[in-house]
Amino acid sequence: MIDLRSDTVTKPSKKMMQFMMEANVGDDVFQDDPTVNLFEQKTANMFGKEAGLFCPSGTMTNQIALMVYLKPGDEVICSSEAHIYNYEGGGIARNSGASVRLINRESGILYLNEIIDNINPDDIHYPKTKLVALENTVNRGGGICYPIEEIEKISNYCQSEKMPLHLDGARLFNALVKTEVSAYKMGSHFDSISLCFSKGLGTPVGSVLVGSKDFIHSARRVRKVLGGGMRQSGILAAAGIYALENNIQRLSTDHLHAKVLEESLAKCSWIEKVLKVETNIVVAYLKDEYLASEFIQKLSDCGVLAIPFGKGRIRMVTHLDISEKDVEKVVESLKF
Numbered sequence: 001m002i003d004l005r006s007d008t009v010t011k012p013s014k015k016m017m018q019f020m021m022e023a024n025v026g027d028d029v030f031q032d033d034p035t036v037n038l039f040e041q042k043t044a045n046m047f048g049k050e051a052g053l054f055c056p057s058g059t060m061t062n063q064i065a066l067m068v069y070l071k072p073g074d075e076v077i078c079s080s081e082a083h084i085y086n087y088e089g090g091g092i093a094r095n096s097g098a099s100v101r102l103i104n105r106e107s108g109i110l111y112l113n114e115i116i117d118n119i120n121p122d123d124i125h126y127p128k129t130k131l132v133a134l135e136n137t138v139n140r141g142g143g144i145c146y147p148i149e150e151i152e153k154i155s156n157y158c159q160s161e162k163m164p165l166h167l168d169g170a171r172l173f174n175a176l177v178k179t180e181v182s183a184y185k186m187g188s189h190f191d192s193i194s195l196c197f198s199k200g201l202g203t204p205v206g207s208v209l210v211g212s213k214d215f216i217h218s219a220r221r222v223r224k225v226l227g228g229g230m231r232q233s234g235i236l237a238a239a240g241i242y243a244l245e246n247n248i249q250r251l252s253t254d255h256l257h258a259k260v261l262e263e264s265l266a267k268c269s270w271i272e273k274v275l276k277v278e279t280n281i282v283v284a285y286l287k288d289e290y291l292a293s294e295f296i297q298k299l300s301d302c303g304v305l306a307i308p309f310g311k312g313r314i315r316m317v318t319h320l321d322i323s324e325k326d327v328e329k330v331v332e333s334l335k336f
């Protein structure tokens with residue numbers, strides 16, 4: 001099967017596994033694991049941050065950040081398409097007891113003027129606006145990248161208002177490769193960033209939350225409460241170090257493959273429109289007469305896996321286990 005359901009389906013390469021097997025380990029709850037410590041510091045340094053925290057998943061790094069910033073009665077501003085709102089099991093309400101102000105936009109990109117319009121006045125009737133959260137790339141927006149100029153404007157405003165700015169950077173490395181913005185520059189605009197390594201970068205497990213020393217100190221407490229403190233996790237952190245050194249620049253290959261799929265889907269008779277592809281995610285809308293489930297089944301019969309992505313929408317994601325040959329096969333399968 002050619003698996004385009006997500007970039008999370010990749011298997012660690014032999015070289016990555018070799019690197020993992022050779023890792024020096026210790027008990028990370030005591031902060032004794034040298035490989036975890038190195039991985040956290042390397043990731044934090046890359047983004048110009050003081051500290052990092054290795055966690056089992058991107059949901060956990062996002063939720064921990066939200067729990068550090070928010071308490072019941074507070075409000076976070078995010079996009080209606082945001083992963084933190086749509087796909088984290090209602091975690092904002094459940095874990096932080098906070099309210100959410102959604103800004104509706106298909107692309108999932110927020111603009112400064114809309115953010116300003118959605119900040120509540122200091123009035124006892126309203127929740128307190130305490131945080132702005134962006135996502136880059138935007139998963140439900142079809143892997144689209146934030147314009148760095150907009151991030152700069154939002155960041156300057158948030159700093160002037162002393163409002164923290166969090167980034168769900170599950171696929172931030174894809175955005176950095178595509179837009180040629182440095183990790184350091186991107187990092188300078190956010191108070192905290194959640195970075196996933198088990199997506200485009202191809203590790204079996206793990207995300208890192210980066211921020212100031214004080215922020216990560218608080219985050220470490222929350223990770224413990226959630227049961228996310230791991231022991232000899234240097235084996236997993238080693239995969240992350242390997243990925244930082246070997247799997248970032250190659251993301252451009254995934255982006256090229258996704259572009260080819262965009263063109264083929266646009267020609268398929270069942271497809272109404274394809275969202276503009278910028279990175280490794282392809283989202284397409286079906287014509288009214290077709291169901292996403294039928295489309296997925298038709299492709300599956302040809303050996304290609306994709307997923308439904310809301311009503312009448314499907315998603316395909318390219319990754320490091322998809323070769324040029326696989327892409328050619330998918331192109332053939334879409335000729336109907």
Ligand SMILES: Cc1ncc(COP(=O)(O)O)c(C=O)c1O
Nearest residue numbers: 057058059060083135139168170
């Ligand atoms: C944008 C975004 N944020 C966060 C996550 C959560 O990552 P995890 O599956 O590791 O919890 C995902 C997962 O697909 C995602 O796409």
